[in-house]
Amino acid sequence: MNFADLLGNDPGWLTTVKAFLVFALCVLLTLLAIWSERRIVARMQMRLGPNRVGPFGLVQGLADGVKLALKEDLIPKAADKIVFIIAPIISVSTCFLSFAVIPMTGKVSLFGHKTAMQLTDMPVGVLFILAAASVGVYGIVLAGWSSGSTYPLLGGLRSSAQVISYEVAMGLSLVAVFIRSGSMSTSEIVAQQHSLWYAVALFPSFVIYLISMVGETNRAPFDLAEAEGELVGGFHTEYSSLKFALFFLAEYVNIIGVSALATTLFLGGYHALPGLTFTENWLGGWFTMIWFMAKVIAFFFIFVWLRGTLPRLRYDQFMKFGWKVLIPASLFWIMVASSFRLMSQRGASKSVVIAAAIGVVIILLAAITLFDRSKEKSEEREALGDVAPPSFPVPQIPSQRAEQLHG
């Protein structure tokens, strides 16, 4: 019995209960995420971080939320009022959607029903997540536009351009997963990974997805939309009180969402680590949820780690990287992956496929080395190019002096 049938047998009330559980889980995870991010970044910067409210400062997020909600709600005079109010609602309502198709556990029993912790299983589940994300961009764009001032407009444009371009790279990185698993349904992809995680089998896809998921969620080092030095707060500069809190919530739910998708597509979803498969039956199957959460939290830690480590990219470098490196690389990888898939479908043995893969890697490495060398040479030529000497004395360039001494 596959997941679609399993979930299809759920009575309506059970789906409602599950929807509520997923929603509560997302909000709770957001509160914990904010706290843990602040604590971890603080540790990385040799500080303590929030430690006053509750044990270890755990309820700091809740306190901040209450504070935000009680603040005065301002709507600027120049703002387009309706769109200004709709924007955060779009942002926050779309970010929860992706959790509907993410399988968080294997088969479990909930209130006496055999089911799984997944709201619905669609044959195009992963595309559904992409669709929800692409509607979510509207929240950002409209917030930027409707604020009626310059910084938000620029921030909104920037961030939507960024999200759209990285969504292309993200979508392309998923294609190899679809080709290998032969399905676009999340539960089917997880089931296919019981022997080998796609993070290993489709390593290039995994790397591209990891990079583009950071770009897609507007997080450091790609948080150009709210580059404080240039754009104040970016698209949410004019927002305050609950509307700002909604954007904040959406950002964190999105981070958890892309982490959950990464877990589902590349790290075997709710499956246990290889060699620990026996744990999947513990607690009547609910132990798989712990595996799932552990993987999601690991991804979240990577997000925080990046934020604590890397400085922000310049906008043009960032866009260049997305369009000129990530997208061509994914296209090339899709071609390679589909040829391998075809080879194994036509009956080529595993060793032949692996040999071909090694061949591709060697050719790529050779090409990269040659390209680097020619680039170095042309740069040298540029550096020594015929420039007129300035009219005042300057020290000689060391390499030229060496040439004079030897020649």
Next chain:
Amino acid sequence: MLSLALHSGTTATPEAVQFWFLAPLAVLAALGMLLVKKAVHSALLLAWVMVSLAFFYIAQDALFLGIVQIVVYTGAVMMLFLFILMLVGVDSSDSLVETIKGQRGAAIAAALGVGGLLTSLIARAVQGVPAVGLKDANNGGNVQGLASELFTKYVWAFEVVSALLITAALGAMVLAHSQKIKSKTAQRDLSIARFRKDSLGASAGLPAPGVFARHNAVDVPALLPDGSPAPSSISATLKARGDMLDSKIFELEAKEEEEN
């Protein structure tokens, strides 16, 4: 359940509820799109029409089509529209004067022509062709069915459309492209150029505005060591706006100090 009901020609209750809830909204939004004043509002309403269409597709068991409708039309095409509207300036209202003579008449004729063509095509396609039914169409899976149709029967049309789209994209790039006559001056080039000048005066940057200890403001020119004001210390924007104090006052002051 839903597909069964569709197969037998009746509409299941959830679908009917969804239809009667969404359809009026979609029609209202479509009308509003034509009638609202601001271009961005119009674009938003169009986006809503597209999303509700996607809901209808999904309710009709065309899952893939519905989701792709959202990804492609709402997520990409409408977003580009919004982008351009925002960049061009939203508050500029359209002029209602015809720039091309007889444009309105030609547009109406063309619209009627396309409408007639579409109607006749759809009528010809539907009439005399027995409906296969959703079950048979989705036999090997919705996505797989679509894929096999697209890449076998309609592969030529598919490729032609993709060639057309690529040509359009290339055309847009060619139109927007301007050939650079000289290379872009980057920060490094500017720095080199400063040092290449005969006098090294400007190489350390322009003097900061404000008179030391008295007028530490951006709109007051700095005083040079000899007491004369340096207008180059004031931002060009302030100069253009005329938000700049007359430097003569400071000159006089400097001379007075000298006399004392």
